[in-house]
Amino acid sequence: MHIFGEVLIGIGTAFLFLGGLGIFRLPDVYNRLQAGTKCTTLGAFSTILGVGFVHPNWMMKSIVIAVFILLTNPISAHALARASYKSGVKLWDKSVVDRCEEFEECQQMPKEEEG
């Protein structure tokens, strides 16, 4: 059980590092949100569950924290993406498709760049 917990912590920390690298390297707000949210959610979930497996007395509290992160992280990322689109941040030049432009609600938005 101890070894299994340490393997889970190793996977989680590797994913956390890759999430940080994605936030640093990718070209666009939306790409950064994608990399940051997915990698960071899985990494934190796996790390906290791994700590719960290393110390079996802490399992209940670790599950509470892990499920809370699993529920709230996508919500905050969705709110951030929606807010940054509505406040006029443009997509990257090489982005292929922008589905929101097909709706009337999105065509009335301000399109100027925000500093």
Place this chain on the structure above:
Amino acid sequence: MTALWLLFLSLISAGIALCLIRAAAGPTTSDRVVGVDGTVTISIALMVLLASFFDRQIYLDVALVYAVLGFIGVLAIARYMERGV
């Protein structure tokens, strides 16, 4: 054992450093908020790891409260960016 934990802690610290660089250098406001959001989530995992490293269960409560506060803070900033106060 200790070398393994040093590897974990250094990987997490490198992730936090990369997120903080993005939060300092991002061109728009959204980039900075994304960097801070990533920093918050990685810091929660770091707090749980430190609780396991120092063998103190009380640090898990700090991580839980920080998770709640980070979530509410990011939602408040997103709402402010979308339609003002």
